[in-house]
Amino acid sequence: MNTDEETPRHWARNHCFGGKVxxxxxxxxxxxxxxSYSAWFQRQQRVQMAAVICGVAIFGAFATVGPGGWIPGIRSSTSADPMSSGMRDVLLPINLLLGIVGMAMYAVQWWRIGRRRNDLAYVIAVLSLVVCGALTLRYTPDDLGEGVFVLMGVVTACALLLMIAETFFSRPGxxxxxxxxxxxxxxxxxxxxxxxxxxxxxxxxxxxxxxxxxxxxxxxxxxxxxxxxxxxxxxxxxxxxxxx
Structure with a gap:
């Protein structure tokens, strides 16, 4: 049961609106x-959180290059360079796949809610482009594997499509x-x-x-x-x- 501090009236009584309610x-x-509404809203929040987690997981692709990479401050948990171990071959594709899943979730949500823009989706798309662009500039298919470059191509395509949809085909509000x-x-x-x-x-x-x-x-x-x-x-x- 809500206490007085949690009620909408208490919020209206104490919040500083600055003339813009x-x-x-x-x-x-x-x-x-x-x-009814509380349960629905909490479900929406859980879906949103899952999409965010999957979307930002693509940033973990940087961590898989370990000390052999060029990102300052990112180091593996061991002294071994993941670039010379099998860890990268497993973790890097997983990070990219999670990024694809996250953007797919945002795309489905965008359509289901009537093509309403979600700024978080736009941020995830930009982040995905930055990650894939940086890895492409730094490494070759011989370094990371042709399969990884195919996945990065899919990530890039998904990110571009999501950005185009969010920017040009979204409804107001x-x-x-x-x-x-x-x-x-x-x-x-x-x-x-x-x-x-x-x-x-x-x-x-x-x-x-x-x-x-x-x-x-x-x-x-x-x-x-x-x-x-x-x-x-x-x-x-x-x-x-x-x-x-």
């Missing part, structure tokens, strides 16, 4: 008090626009009594913001008239996402 965050926090839309849909399926309680709590949060002069009275009246789950549409950053 994230309206969507208010209802997100309210939604997290419900089992980003990941959070999708999450807020899902929040609104899940709130509409709640029992009437639960919805009424959330609306009452939402009103108390608005009162807290008015008391702190973080919210203009006219804006507060507009917000009160919105259906449950509709606050996010009032944020300027989602202006284009609302209509697309």
């Amino acid at each position: 994230p309206f969507g965050e208010i209802e997100h926090r309210l939604g997290m008090t419900t089992e 980003g990941v959070w626009a999708y999450r807020y839309q899902q929040l609104a849909e899940r709130l509409t399926t709640l029992p009437e009594r639960t919805r009424e309680e959330l609306l009452e709590e939402r009103g108390r949060i608005l009162n807290e913001l008015l008391r702190r002069k973080e919210l203009h009275p006219e804006d507060a009246e507009i917000l009160r008239s919105l259906p449950l789950g509709g606050f996010w549409a009032m944020e300027p950053r989602f202006e284009k996402a609302v209509t697309r």
Whole structure:
């Protein structure tokens, strides 16, 4: 059970907004008090974390070159150079494969959430290009093996495709626009009594913001008239996402 320090109202009472209240965050926090949205959001976070872990694993490709490489500060755990052992032949392909899996997860997620841009996916794609580019400049197929260079080619292709998709074919609003839309849909399926309680709590949060002069009275009246789950549409950053 939430303590007072964890409640959305406590957050509204004590957080410093600087005149820019994230309206969507208010209802997100309210939604997290419900089992339906909380369980869904936590599943999304676990998938996101798995994609991040797989994506950044490609940076481990640098570590496999060990002291024989040119990256300062990266050393193997033993005195042996992985370049002259079988460790590199196992670890390097694994790192590259994990990178491919991570980017594939981001690509699937991008499509499933309605082509909303994910900045983390873009970062992973850039990181993958840097790793593969650096290894290609430093080593030859004779050093790392032709199979590794094939994998690096696949990684490069995946990274470029992901960057192109995220840059040129994404819809406005980003990941959070999708999450807020899902929040609104899940709130509409709640029992009437639960919805009424959330609306009452939402009103108390608005009162807290008015008391702190973080919210203009006219804006507060507009917000009160919105259906449950509709606050996010009032944020300027989602202006284009609302209509697309």
